Amino acid sequence: MKEALSKNCYPVVIAGAGPAGVSVALGLLEARIEVLLIDAAPDMGGQLPSIPSPITNFAGGYKVTGRTAGKDMKEALLAAAERAGEDGVSLTYLPNYQVAKFDARTNELQLKSTVQAKDLTVCGERVVFCTGYRERRLQLPGQAECEPAVYYHGKGEDGDTAVVIGGGDSALLKLLAVAPQMKNVILIHRNKHLKARPDVIAKVSNLPNLEVFLGSQVVALARNAQTGKITVDIETMDGGGRQTRQADWLAVKVGYLPNTEFLADSLLLEKGHVVVDSALHAFDKEERMLPTVFAGGDIVNGSFPRIATACGHGMSIAAEIIKATFENGSLPDGK
Secondary structure: OOOOOOOOEEEEEEOOHEEEEHHHHHHHHHOOOEEHHHHHHHHOOHHHHOOOOOOOOOOOOOOHHHHHHHHHHHHHHHHHHHHHOOOOOOOOOOOOOEEEEEEOOOOEEEEEOOOOOOEEEEEEEEEEEEEEEEOOOOOOOOHHHHHHHEEEEOOOOOEEEEEEEOHHHHHHHHHHHHHHHEEEEEEEOOOOOOOOOOOHHHHOOOOOOEEEEEEEEEEEEEEOOOOOOOEEEEEOOOOOOOEEEEEOOOEEOOOEEEOOHOOOEEEEEEOOOEEEEOOEEEEEEEEEEEEEEEEEEEHOOOOOOOOHHHHHHHHHHHHHHHHHHOOOOOOOOOO
């Protein structure tokens, strides 16, 4: 695997080295198609390294955590790159670079380094975007001083009271995980109805140490320097009232945002998600299908945000590129 750019135009450029992007690369390397793989993070894996819990809804991944799955995924890609290299086909891996701009007319990508003042420009005969989601973060008065006690992954130490913000599966599963170690747990959700699975809601409703604020939001945080406690200001969404609670720490699970801002001027987006056809081709702003531009994983409009979905998208995109590459000849053998 090459880690330095020796040229600026490649058969395939993949933006995003999470499950979707790596799956594309695996499929293409098996077909001996050269790839440039770009990622804004220092290592591949996407969100996998930040998932400490078992991935129970991924075939073959039961009891495997996101961290171990990310490591296995990297090892699989390195092995595939080594095999392809024996046939003179290379994988070029470019970490710490994010796409700043994409030109859908030329398939040119302007890259910006996340660690140094060094910009690059590359192009691909085909371009694949698998840039994934990022967590939606709080933006509250007083948050800066409370930041050490605000968790988007993991949790704080056991204590008297923990606050969980959110109403989906992730929030409620976090609540169930921490409730046995806390005297009190508080759930705050903007909507009047929870969005989690019915079985998870049923389990949460049976917690004896639970206080729930539905149709409410956190509007401010404050930290007591002496006790380390956080004061959480909670306000109903209709403005009907405000209450405060003291907590040792907060777990925030309020959804995700697609990493697609850089595509807003070039591709057709819907609520930040890339609009694609059945073969995962993207469209330009004039709603014309782009035969050499693809998108996969969480950023696809209407996609079900799961690791298995991302992997499936990745291999489907690889198959489309392989067919187009070898349409005038026989396909390479593969399983």
